[in-house]
Amino acid sequence: MELLEDEVDGYQNVNTNEAKVLFGSISSELERLTNLTDEYLQFARLPKQAPEPINLKELFPRLIPLLGAELHRRGIKLSLDLAADLPPLEGEKNQLMQVFINLIRNAEEAMPEGGSIFISAQPTDSFLRILVADTGSGIDSQDLPRIFDPFYTTKDTGTGLGLPFVQQVMREMQGKVTCQSERGKGTTFTLYFPLKVGTADD
Numbered sequence: 001m002e003l004l005e006d007e008v009d010g011y012q013n014v015n016t017n018e019a020k021v022l023f024g025s026i027s028s029e030l031e032r033l034t035n036l037t038d039e040y041l042q043f044a045r046l047p048k049q050a051p052e053p054i055n056l057k058e059l060f061p062r063l064i065p066l067l068g069a070e071l072h073r074r075g076i077k078l079s080l081d082l083a084a085d086l087p088p089l090e091g092e093k094n095q096l097m098q099v100f101i102n103l104i105r106n107a108e109e110a111m112p113e114g115g116s117i118f119i120s121a122q123p124t125d126s127f128l129r130i131l132v133a134d135t136g137s138g139i140d141s142q143d144l145p146r147i148f149d150p151f152y153t154t155k156d157t158g159t160g161l162g163l164p165f166v167q168q169v170m171r172e173m174q175g176k177v178t179c180q181s182e183r184g185k186g187t188t189f190t191l192y193f194p195l196k197v198g199t200a201d202d
Contacts, residue, residue, distance in 0.1 A: 075114025110136025133188040139181035
């Protein structure tokens with residue numbers, strides 16, 4: 001398609017506006033299908049990789065370049081509150097990164113007119129608790145029990161795999177994720193990561 005587009009750009013004295021519009025539509029649809037396929041494959045075959053130490057104070061700032069411009073454009077403020085003594089986690093870094101991307105994008109879609117996303121991380125004696133809270137439209141009570149079901153979605157263009165992926169990764173890390181939400185009052189996802197004995201004091 002790119003070769004065809006380059007060839008059309010080289011035409012002399014020919015109106016190629018309609019062709020360029022079509023190329024744009026094709027590119028957009030290809031990108032959508034690629035993302036859709038990636039989501040299905042990502043959920044169906046969660047890669048098995050050797051766990052590695054994950055420093056959350058390095059991981060979270062990476063979200064800003066990835067999502068910051070889009071959030072700013074939508075009038076959404078992203079705030080981080082990370083405890084000074086955060087212990088490292090054991091897991092697959094890219095999968096955990098995708099967990100937070102999925103949660104932030106969910107929050108973003110719930111705030112079409114802007115709002116705030118707040119992420120906090122605090123260790124306890126036995127687990128690390130991370131909250132991802134938003135000031136969005138919230139989730140209806142009848143939908144709340146099914147949000148982690150594969151393919152269940154209330155969005156016109158959603159696949160229903162974003163939150164099941166989050167749950168799947170949390171299970172792989174021997175943790176869990178819960179959700180509290182009220183229509184019109186926002187949503188809070190809480191992620192619990194187990195800590196090895198003595199980790200918090202190292």
